[in-house]
Amino acid sequence: MSLLQVKNVTHGYGSSNLFWQAKRATVLDDVSLTIEHGQCLGLLGTSGAGKSTLGKVILGLEKPQKGQILFQGIDLYDTNASTRRHLRRDLQVVFQDCYSSVNPRMTAEQIIGEPLQNFESLSPNEQKRTIGELLETVGLSPEDMRKYPHQFSGGQLQRINIARAIALKPKMLILDEAVSSLDMVTQANILTLLKDLKTIFGLSYLFITHDIKAAYTISDALAVMEKGELVVQCEDKTQFLQLPHPSVQRLLQSILSEHPRSRSL
Numbered sequence: 372m373s374l375l376q377v378k379n380v381t382h383g384y385g386s387s388n389l390f391w392q393a394k395r396a397t398v399l400d401d402v403s404l405t406i407e408h409g410q411c412l413g414l415l416g417t418s419g420a421g422k423s424t425l426g427k428v429i430l431g432l433e434k435p436q437k438g439q440i441l442f443q444g445i446d447l448y449d450t451n452a453s454t455r456r457h458l459r460r461d462l463q464v465v466f467q468d469c470y471s472s473v474n475p476r477m478t479a480e481q482i483i484g485e486p487l488q489n490f491e492s493l494s495p496n497e498q499k500r501t502i503g504e505l506l507e508t509v510g511l512s513p514e515d516m517r518k519y520p521h522q523f524s525g526g527q528l529q530r531i532n533i534a535r536a537i538a539l540k541p542k543m544l545i546l547d548e549a550v551s552s553l554d555m556v557t558q559a560n561i562l563t564l565l566k567d568l569k570t571i572f573g574l575s576y577l578f579i580t581h582d583i584k585a586a587y588t589i590s591d592a593l594a595v596m597e598k599g600e601l602v603v604q605c606e607d608k609t610q611f612l613q614l615p616h617p618s619v620q621r622l623l624q625s626i627l628s629e630h631p632r633s634r635s636l
């Protein structure tokens with residue numbers, strides 16, 4: 372059984388009033404995709420294509436007008452609250468803006484400790500030890516737990532966000548432009564960390580991005596969204612580059628025009 376199945380999801384924002392509902396613009400149009408255990412699917416597309424909306428629908432934050440989200444075989448929107456809560460701990464998220472993702476008045480220990488406090492019953496000592504281990508796992512030091520967000524660089528703070536996301540040992544992370552605001556070197560380091568975590572913990576990722584290079588680096592499979600529709604889905608990223616589909620060609624063209632001398636990924 373696939374870890375995640377998105378089945379024929381259609382969604383639009385706006386009023387729940389039936390008259391206005393009929394008028395609301397479609398942001399997701401009959402989108403279907405699957406992610407297997409341990410697989411990273413890179414979801415590409417230009418701004419406004421509907422990628423983040425799909426992420427929100429998968430996370431249970433935006434109920435789709437039509438379709439199903441099956442996570443570990445269970446329909447997220449058609450199950451009881453306790454099963455949903457149980458499933459949600461296996462499905463975590465890291466957003467682009469590492470600063471607004473954390474409370475500036477909380478220490479790293481409190482930030483990473485939040486999901487542990489909500490879902491686990493650890494003693495204070497066990498919790499501290501777990502947080503120290505998580506900090507080491509993401510390449511920081513246990514001493515960093517006393518620091519506040521403003522005492523970290525953007526890359527370090529994104530590592531804190533990743534530590535919080537993996538604290539409950541989830542099965543899948545939604546990475547929504549998670550490296551997009553970082554400089555090239557930091558971006559490469561975080562991508563290496565994410566690849567390592569995927570191998571160590573057998574994690575699956577939905578890697579949402581407009582950056583084909585980043586997507587190609589980390590993903591096993593690649594897909595492209597355009598105007599709410601999933602227009603390409605390719606299980607093998609090496610074959611993706613050969614696809615004659617115009618949206619793939621446009622993505623490749625965007626790299627060539629950015630770096631005219633670099634003709635490969």
Ligand SMILES: Nc1ncnc2c1ncn2[C@@H]1O[C@H](COP(=O)(O)OP(=O)(O)OP(=O)(O)O)[C@@H](O)[C@H]1O
Pocket residue numbers: 384385398416417418419420421422423424425581
């Ligand atoms: N909360 C909202 N209310 C109304 N419209 C929204 C909302 N969130 C997104 N939209 C609209 O839905 C469409 C898809 O947005 P979405 O953020 O999902 O696209 P995206 O592919 O992730 O783009 P980006 O990379 O710019 O975030 C856009 O037209 C956007 O304006």
